[in-house]
């Protein structure tokens with residue numbers, strides 16, 4: 001399928017659906033195709049009002065063209081191969097070469113015309129989740145429009161009446177098509193660029209799949225027991241980090257299209273939810289958080305000032321959701337003595353390793369043979385060892401001196417001397433400085449002396 005497409009100039013990762021355009025209708029906008037699962041640079045607006053584009057983690061934004069003042073996009077619903085991690089590819093359905101599909105970005109006040117071509121083997125439709133639009137553009141097959149048959153192109157056209165954080169997904173054979181990865185983010189920038197400005201603006205969707213280790217296709221009938229918990233159809237350790245320059249104002253927009261809620265927790269900061277898929281949250285209605293629950297079928301955007309440098313974990317707090325493919329029917333062996341049974345098994349299976357009697361950290365440290373096309377359930381290495389993580393986990397990397405447009409992984413955080421937890425060996429290092437103003441040498445400080453730091457989270461002036 002890919003071989004018939006032609007490579008465009010500019011970006012090697014973008015492939016134009018030239019065949020489709022030529023044979024279907026000369027007036028259709030180009031439908032770029034993305035072949036990479038890496039985070040693409042933000043797409044600066046090529047026409048129309050200016051805005052600060054978002055960065056889609058392990059994703060990209062869909063280019064548009066202007067036709068008589070209307071912003072035109074072309075989505076192609078089609079089977080895709082999505083690299084979920086190095087060594088793990090899934091056969092999904094998505095849009096324009098990837099799952100999730102490209103992020104659509106526009107500006108409050110725009111009129112958009114979105115062509116949707118269906119290259120799936122069955123019909124589909126697109127629902128524009130959270131948007132205020134004419135009922136007939138809402139994308140519910142059967143209710144507000146006929147489904148888009150396989151091989152056909154439909155046109156959605158409406159005015160963008162409010163800014164905020166939205167998404168799109170099918171509303172036709174929805175259970176199957178969402179279980180196969182059909183979804184994308186839809187970000188509407190405010191008409192007034194001085195409204196809620198941020199320096200870094202990230203967006204991603206949470207999705208889940210049930211892919212048997214060694215296989216490629218999600219089991220679509222699964223209701224609860226998924227084994228791939230993803231950030232934009234990527235799993236740790238191959239979810240891109242959120243690279244942030246110190247003192248930047250940062251927004252993180254998260255949507256949830258799985259079948260359970262995800263308490264998203266970010267270390268090192270407190271922050272405030274400033275937007276939902278219903279719109280912006282008024283300053284007087286916000287409160288500080290370090291974990292925000294992303295409901296099923298909902299979106300939350302939170303903001304913070306990146307004043308604390310470091311490598312800060314960002315993850316779902318359901319501990320099974322920061323694991324890769326795992327069996328849930330494994331007995332618990334903690335405290336069990338497997339010595340004698342291990343001796344017997346080794347007679348017939350010399351490679352047998354008794355595991356799990358002291359916890360499961362040994363799973364991450366030894367590399368056991370695993371089936372093709374899967375990655376270990378607990379993995380990822382940092383500068384101090386194994387992270388024993390997977391799934392919905394990534395890192396916010398706050399650094400001094402990062403250029404505004406630079407999203408390259410800056411590597412491991414260099415901790416200032418004396419600021420890393422260390423082993424007690426009987427005495428404190430001489431430089432173990434007590435904070436200024438406290439009693440020299442006193443490491444035990446009573447609570448009343450503790451200084452309360454002003455909150456780093458709350459910009460409430462907007």
Ligand SMILES: [Cu+2]
Nearest residue numbers: 262316318321
């Ligand atoms: Cu979760």
